[in-house]
Amino acid sequence: MDTLTALNTRVSVARLTEPGPSADQVRQLLAAAIRAPDHGMLRPWRFLVLEGEERERLGDIMEWRLLRRQPEADQCARDNIRNKALRAPTIIVAVAEITEGHKVPAWEQVLAVGAAVQNIMVAAHALGIGAMWRTGDLANDETVKARLGFADKDQVVGFVYLGTPAGALKNLPDEQPETFLRELPRGRDE
Template sequence: MFQAALRAPDHLWLRPWRFLVVEGERREALGRVMLDCLLRRDPEADETVRAKALNAPLRAPLLIVVLADITEHPKVPAVEQRLSAGCAAHAILLAAEALGYSGVWRTGNPAYDPEVVAALGGSRDEEITAFLYIGTREGTAKTLPAMSTDDFVARW
C-alpha cells in the first residue's frame, strides 16, 4: 500500500507526505487524542459524543494517518503539496482494495487541530490529510448512486 502511495504525483520530488501506522493499543491512545480535541472545542459534550470520539479509532484494525509536510518552495505552492498528499492517501485506499481490504477516508475536526498533529509527533509544517481506516469489510458495501460523466465532463 505504501509503495503505491510513493507513486503519487509529486512536483519536483519534494515527497510532501508522511504516513503514521496506528494499530493495536495505539488506536486507544489515538482515541484519547481525539477525545481531547473534542473537549477543547466542546467541554460540555455529552457522554454519547465523548464515547464516539474515544472509540472512533477502534472501528478498524489499522489506521494510517496521512500527513502533508508543507515546505516553502518557489516553484511548488503549498496547494500542490497538499494535493500530492491527497493523491498518496487515495493510492493507499486503491491498493488496500486491490489487496482485498476495505478502506474509509475520514477527517473531521481532529484532522484540522494543530494539537492533534503535535500529539502525533508532527511538526508545525505538517497537516493531517486523512485518517485512513483499513480493514476487512463487514456486511455489504454501500451502494453509491450512479453518476453520468456528462454532468462533469465538457469539451473546450
C-alpha cells in the same frame, strides 16, 4: 484485479471489522502511496500506521480535543469520540509535511499526498481490504497535529480506516463520464 477494474469498482467502506491488513499488505499500500505524482520530487507524504493500542492513543487525542472545546462533555460524548479511533483495526494517518518557501506551493504538496491516499484506497480495494478516507475538524486542528508529531505548517490529509468490510458493499451510482464534461466558454477573450 487489474488496475482499471480496481479504479472503476472501488467504493468506500464505512463499516470495518477485524482482521485488518497484514504487515505485508500495509507495506504494499504504502508502496503504492509513494508512487503518487509529486511535483518537484519533494516526497511530502508522511504516514502514521496505527494498530492495537496506538488506536487508543489516537482516541486519547480525540477525547482531549473534545474536552478542550467542550469541557462539559458527558461520558457518552467522550466514549463516542474515543470509539471513532476504534472503527477499524488499522488507521493510516496521511500527512503532508510541507516544504515552505519552495517553488512548489503548499497546495500542490497537499494534492500530492491526496494522490498518495487515493493510491492507498485503490490498492486496498485491489487487495480485498475495505477502506474509508475520513478528515473532519480533527485534520485541521493545530494542537492535534502537534500531538501527532507534526508542525503547524503541515497538513493532515486523511485518516484512512482499513479492515474487513462488515456487510455488503454499497452499490455504485450508474454515472457516465460525459455527465461531468464541460466545454471551454467562448467569446469572452475574442
